Amino acid sequence: MQAGATMDLLTPPLASITADGLSLVGEVTAEELGLTEDDAIACGPLAVSLDLTNVEGLVAVTGVLEGTILRECVRCLTQYEDPLAFSVRAAFVPEPKSPPRHPKRVDPRKAREEAVAAEEEEDLDDQYQYQGNFLELAPMLREHIILAAPMQPICSDDCLGLCARCGKNLNEGPCQCATEPPIPTFRVVQGTKRKTGGSSAS
């Protein structure tokens, strides 16, 4: 990849996005996406493949984001690599401009565009705004990665977790607690108690 290619990947010029579409394929790093370690820890770069189409200023973005995220298992508390591949869907609309100089003159095309934008705004999750002559895709992709994080990350469905008594990671093998008898009952202990010959007791 040439220097500067990533910059174009994350900030495509609006002029290059037509109704026919623009395809963006490449790799980006967590830093370039603005991902902090509190958001997610990426293992290496993330592969991005996006299709953008611009219909009267409304830019639709669809595609796939792939990468590996380091997570901590809630059961055994160890870190594991979580391969990710999820679809990206977002819409970019122009940032509302300051009131027009001639408010009486209504451009029907403009009005329709605003109606579409207002409709889209109901779905705030994947609605973004752009200003100027290019899109900024990094914040949108960063949000997708954060939202893809599971509420309860588990290293494996078979994860055995930690022993509640000694805290050992049971995925690495059983602990001593498992081989101990559960709780000895007093009655059994009494019943097996033997009286040895009376010689010493006299």
Ligand SMILES: [Zn+2]
């Ligand atoms: Zn685990």
Ligand SMILES: [Zn+2]
């Ligand atoms: Zn144990």
